[in-house]
Amino acid sequence: MTALAAWSVRLCALCAAAAIVRLLFPDAAKRGVFVLLRAILLLSALTALLPAAREALDALPQTTFSGEYAAPALSQEALWEDSIRASLTESIRETLAADGIIPQDIRIDCTVGEEGIAIDGVTLVLSAPDEGLAERLTAAWGIPVDVV
Secondary structure, three states: OHHHHHHHHHHHHHHHHHHHHHHHOOHHHHHHHHHHHHHHHHHHHHHHHHHHHHHHHHHOOOOOOOOOOOOOOOOHHHHHHHHHHHHHHHHHHHHHHHOOOOOOEEEEEEEEOOOOEEEEEEEEEOOOOOOOHHHHHHHHHOOOEEEO
């Protein structure tokens, strides 16, 4: 209530100042003074509303997080594995295209470890089944190939 009373006193003081300005100053000077008085009135209103706004913000439910959050980190091995998988996929796609085989999808299972890169298997997704293709590619490439 004291904030409201203080704001009311400031408002009355500004009205009195505006009346005095109208009487004492010529028209050209009044414009600048009235802009100043309006700015003071606006600041006065904001100052009176600030405690109410602060109370409203404090009344909002507060959420806290207790615990640790570890952002997922990409290891260098995972980045290498993705890079190797992408280049191998492109190479296999080109090799198969030279033989007239266009797969819908190529899935390569590979791992990168301390010993090097290991290709665990290749899965080809074809639109039409091709009998014996898996055996031919396994024999030619030396890695297990599944054809779906």
